[in-house]
Amino acid sequence: MRPFAFQRPDSLAHAHELTVPEDATAVAGGTNLLDLMKLQVETPERLVDINRLGMTEIQETADGGLRIGALATNTATANDDRVRADYPVLARAILAGATQQLRNRATTGGNLCQRTRCYYFTNIDQPCNKREPGSGCGAIDGIAHLHAVLGTSPSCIATYPGDMAVALSALDATVEIASPDSDERSVPVRDFHLLPGDTPCRDNVLERGEIITAVTLPRPVKAKHLYRKVRERSSYAFALVSVAAIVAVEDGVIARADLAFGGLAHKPWHDARLSELLVGEAPSAALFDKAGDLLLEGARGYGENDFKIPLARRTLAAVMAEATETEI
Amino acid sequence: MSAHLKQDEPVTSNRLDGMKQGIVGQPLSRVDGLAKVTGTAPYAAEYKIDNVAEGVLVTAPITRGEVTSIDKDSVLSMPGVLAVLDDERLTTRAAQGTANEAPKQDPATVCYWGQPIAVVVAETFEQARDAAKHLKVEYRVHEGAPLDPHQVAPEEQEDETVNQGDLDAAMARAAHTVDVEIATEGHASAAMEPHAAIAEWRDDKLTVYASLQMPNYNIAELADSLGMEESNIRLVSRYVGGGFGSKLGISEETVAAAIAARELGQPVRVVMSRQQVFQCIMRRSETTQKLRLASDEEGKLDGFAHHALVSNLPGEEFAEPVLQSSHFLYGGENRQLKLEVARIHRMTAGSVRAPGEAVGMPALEVAMDMLAEKSGVDPVELRLRNIPDRNPEEDLPFSSHKLADCLRQGAEKFGWDSGPRKPRQQREGEWWIGTGMASAARVHNVGEAKAHVTLKSDGTAVVQSDMTDIGTGTYTIVAQIAGEMLGIPIEKVLVELGDTKHPRGPGSGGSWGAASIGSAVYVACEALREKLAHRAGTSETELDLRDGSVVGGNSLVELLDGEDISEVGHYEPGEIADSHTASGFGAFFAKVRVNRFTGETRVDHMLGAFGFGRVLNEKTARSQCLGGITWSIGVALTEALLFDPVDGHLVNCDLAEYHVPVNRDVQDVDVMMMEERDPVASPIQAKGIGELGMCGGAAAIANAIYNACGARLFQYPMTPDRVLAALPD
Incomplete structure (x- = not known):
């Protein structure tokens, strides 16, 4: 860990000002950033603590949705009565992640910005295009057990590791961002994270000095909410594959199927075509298979992670079967 | 007196x-x-010593080669930096357990990725860590270091070799045979307390507060490393936050702290990071094991073969003693045992919890389960039929032997169903439910x-x-x-x-x-x-x-x-140790669930029944057994050291990525301890307890996975991807 200055702005304007320069990084819960600083993966000269900016509230919006402050802790969000009643997929996803102690510190905005768990990213003596552009990718020919099968590039096969954002993607939530030079902009969470392309150093659309202020959920819908996380041990492990599903069946046909996937890509994976395929159809094993085909159409394994392709297909089928009460 | x-x-x-x-x-x-x-x-790093400087080890990011230069000036002007030491007495590997002499020295010769080559000392830990990362070191790399144990010609450990009778003939005439290859991956000790030492000199007297399992040997190892008399050294290890073999021998931080404290004339503390503990302390070798069993109609063994391939660095004497209990656990006139070591450039392999049986028993007991299936004999009964009266290779009596009692009483308490066993007989929703069992054995020392x-x-x-x-x-x-x-x-x-x-x-x-x-x-x-x-x-x-x-x-x-x-x-x-075979024995029973979509396995219930002589404290003994069973779950389902195929570095070097079981993975665990006095094992008639709890337990889980879903796996750990690949259609 390198020496760094610690700054605590009291206003958003001041926070913008402090975080625009390249040598600064904003910190909220610090559950990911501090570990990376100890490993010297992250080496900010200034750490800008945004915990004095409020932004902890969870409140209803004018159109019946819910606005979750960027500094609301994961524990607060998962325990919020409205989240539990109307958006259980979000509570379930959060509770499937990390440990109680980490969730007590982790925040909404920070969790969206969580960095990959790729082994080569966290080891500064190994090549990694995300950490050090142009240095190469150790994972492609290395240990790629945890890595992506969708949306990869020759530069990077890392995954976005979080759970909360996968549920937010299924919910079609919006990320509210305060920018230094304008007022506020809103980005659908499905567009917030980026695919690696040839700039894997960019995880998401945030520009320098921008600060996430909230995540807004649309009006709740009546549907079954499931979050399924597949992993080797039953807690404190990142997903091999996860599925967030908001599914409703009416009169024997699927009326809604909003699905998002974790563990498969550099971002929570949402494919609008799945919903189009599933809605209006009677649930069946064959239909879920077709959905799997569509989801994994462009999938590519890197040896060690080939298993994720059949695993994603099977998990999708299991979740859809449970959500639609179909025996397969 | x-x-x-x-x-x-x-x-x-x-x-x-x-x-x-x-x-x-x-x-x-x-x-x-x-x-x-x-x-x-107080643990090692916590002793209140005035004026302590902080040392951080510098490790090599190459697999094999030499340090050609260290540019000390590259960090000496950094804030707080006091010294960069590359003293030739710095050790580069941990000493093997009971070595009683210095481990390998010469930090300029690199034999594995992550090997310590120097120590940077600064006023604060953060300064030292930063400087250690910035130190400019040049290397001459020796390309082509072998990394894969299967790509080198192995060395046979001849003192382990047994050739008794005619195994091929036994296999040829047997009513039932099993011929199977089973692999296990490397394990880390992953003790809670990282390796740490504070060294302090008073004139020519050295005191080191360190995290050690065996100060009685470590004092000689440190004295030898430093070229000094034992009588001038005092080691203090009053509380140790877990060892599991990783602190048997003196390791790099202790020697580095002693050298640095001498050089600087002030006390020096060296604490390894979690990543360093994983990367430069002992690993358990991966193993590839071949088992051949030949039995008559009733499952009684006539032939028994167990071959194992393990690995270590060139020059290391330790070879994971995979066959240790295979020599005497079951009968069979015709026997072949062979242990081979492949020399590769991963960090030192050494003792990790229950070296030998921890991985040998999980392989052997899967083979026994396969024999039970082939012969149609209940798995518990099959073990009972094959308990020998005397050590079948050395014709020695056993000091005491509670295997039969453990099998019978364990089966009864667990509610073992000795009826016909077929996979996929029970399902609850997405989950197949199954049971399995295995014997436990661990030599007594x-x-x-x-x-x-x-x-x-x-x-x-x-x-x-x-x-x-x-x-x-x-x-x-x-x-x-x-x-x-x-x-x-x-x-x-x-x-x-x-x-x-x-x-x-x-x-x-x-x-x-x-x-x-x-x-x-x-x-x-x-x-x-x-x-x-x-x-x-x-x-x-x-x-x-x-x-x-x-x-x-x-x-x-x-x-x-x-x-x-x-x-x-x-x-x-005394002599009695040579005239008897002494071992702890036991039996494991497991009930598991396997998800038919995802291949995830969860252990619902485990029971271990053990006979290990006099129990000195029923509570601490039981805790040891619970720990062993937790290790069994890890070996069966999650624990694996992952090595990069290109440079051999350990990639999963922290507790987030190296998966030991968490609380939720360890559900309902029962421990039964047999009342026993072993007159040979020790004057207090007690035997070793700690390690027995993990010697075979993984096989009970593996066999339960097979019983649950029909997937017979030949590779530990049995992760979801492997279970899915082995599922029958």
């Missing part, structure tokens, strides 16, 4: 059973528990030990030894034995461990600590009892002590009459 016992004969009756207080065996809570939970028990016991004139006692308590309960069982023998409650026994100013204990390792130090304490107390008996005008065998008094007579205070009496008890294993 000292009393010596070299055990050449069985000890068939024992003082401990005739005592009036009945303290030994009681499920007492640890006497050091309060200090630990209140944070007042003992080591020479001394303990100094003083009975003070105020009726309290002090026991001193450099023996360690690595979280196992040594403080407590030592207090129990001394209290029992001297007729005083354990609150009146002060136990001082982990300091080489005291007599040499056995150290903690190989599950030998309790039986060995316990015997030394026992021997000392017997001698003290002789003295007390003399004062009381009776004989030692007639002396009944209870609650600080002779029963019906004087108090100890009166007998001692203002005088302290003390003895050093000295226990040595």
Whole structure:
């Protein structure tokens, strides 16, 4: 860990000002950033603590949705009565992640910005295009057990590791961002994270000095909410594959199927075509298979992670079967 | 005064059973528990020493080669940096357990990725860590270091080789055969407390506070590393936050702290990062094992073969002793055993919890399950039929043998269904449910030990030894034995461990600590009892002590009459160790769920039934068994060291990515301990306990996975991807 200055702005304007320069990084819960600083993966000269900016509230919006402050802790969000009643997929996803102690510190905005768990990213003596552009990718020919099968590039096969954002993607939530030079902009969470392309150093659309202020959920819908996380041990492990599903069946046909996937890509994976395929159809094993085909159409394994392709297909089928009460 | 016992004969009756207080065996809570939970028990890095400088090891990011230059000036001007040391005495690997000599030195020669090559010392830890990352080092890389154990010609460990009878003929004429290859991956000790040391010099005297399992050997290893006399060194390891083999031998941080403190003329602390502990401390070797079993119609073995390939660095003597219990667990006239070592450039392989059986038994017991299926014999019954009367290779008697009792009583308590066994008989929703079982075996070890016991004139006692308590309960069982023998409650026994100013204990390792130090304490107390008996005008065998008094007579205070009496008890294993085969035995039963979509396995229930001689403390013994079963779950389902195929570096080097079981993975666990006295194992008739709990348990889970879903896996750990790949359609 390198020496760094610690700054605590009291206003958003001041926070913008402090975080625009390249040598600064904003910190909220610090559950990911501090570990990376100890490993010297992250080496900010200034750490800008945004915990004095409020932004902890969870409140209803004018159109019946819910606005979750960027500094609301994961524990607060998962325990919020409205989240539990109307958006259980979000509570379930959060509770499937990390440990109680980490969730007590982790925040909404920070969790969206969580960095990959790729082994080569966290080891500064190994090549990694995300950490050090142009240095190469150790994972492609290395240990790629945890890595992506969708949306990869020759530069990077890392995954976005979080759970909360996968549920937010299924919910079609919006990320509210305060920018230094304008007022506020809103980005659908499905567009917030980026695919690696040839700039894997960019995880998401945030520009320098921008600060996430909230995540807004649309009006709740009546549907079954499931979050399924597949992993080797039953807690404190990142997903091999996860599925967030908001599914409703009416009169024997699927009326809604909003699905998002974790563990498969550099971002929570949402494919609008799945919903189009599933809605209006009677649930069946064959239909879920077709959905799997569509989801994994462009999938590519890197040896060690080939298993994720059949695993994603099977998990999708299991979740859809449970959500639609179909025996397969 | 000292009393010596070299055990050449069985000890068939024992003082401990005739005592009036009945303290030994009681499920007492640890006497050091309060200090630990209140944070007042100091671990190695926590001793309050003035003016301590902080050292951080610099490690090599190459697999094999030489350090050609270190540009010390590249960091010496950084804030707080005091020194960069690349002293040729710095060690580059941990010493193997009981080595008693310096481990490999010469930091300029790199043999594995992550090897320490230097130490940077600064005023603060953060400064030292930053400088260690910035130090400019140049290397000459020797390309082509072999990394894959299957790509080199292995060396046979000839002393392990057995060729008895004609195995091929046995296989050819057998009614049932099994011929299978099973692989296990590397494991890390992953002890909670990282490796740490604070070294302090006073003139030519060195004191090191370190996290060590065996100060009795470590003192010689450190003296040899530094080229100095043992008598000038004091090691202090009063509390150790877990070892599991990783702290058996002296390791890099301790030697580096000692050298740096000398050089700087001030105390130096060196603490390894979690990543460094993973990358440069002992790994358990991966193994590839081939098992061949030949039986008659009824499943009785006629042929038994177990071959294993393990790996280590060039020049390391240790070879994971995979076959250790295979030599005697089951009968079979025709036998072939062979252990081979591949020389590759991953970090040192050495002792990790239950070296040998931890991976040998999980393979053997899957093969036995396959034989049970082929022969149509119930798996429990199959084991019972194959228990030999004597060691089948050396024709030696067993010291004691509780396998049959463990199998029968374990099966009964678990509710084992001995009816026909077929996979996929039970399903609950997405989950297939199945059961499996396996035998447990772990060779029993003992080591020479001394303990100094003083009975003070105020009726309290002090026991001193450099023996360690690595979280196992040594403080407590030592207090129990001394209290029992001297007729005083354990609150009146002060136990001082982990300091080489005291007599040499056995150290903690190989599950030998309790039986060995316990015997030394026992021997000392017997001698003290002789003295007390003399004062009381009776004989030692007639002396009944209870609650600080002779029963019906004087108090100890009166007998001692203002005088302290003390003895050093000295226990040595004797000829009896060579004339018997001594082992702990047991049986595991498991009930698991396997998700039919995702291949995830969860262990709903495990039962372990164990026979390991006298139980000194039912609570700490049970805790050891629970720990072993937790390791079993890890071996079966999650634990694997992952090495990069290009440069051999360990990629999953922290506790987030190296998956030990978490609380939620360890559900309903039952432990049964058989009442037993082993007259051969030790003078106190106790055997090793700690490691037995993981010697075979993984196979009970593997066999339950097969019973649940029909996936027979030949590779541990049985992760979801592997289960899915093995699922029948």
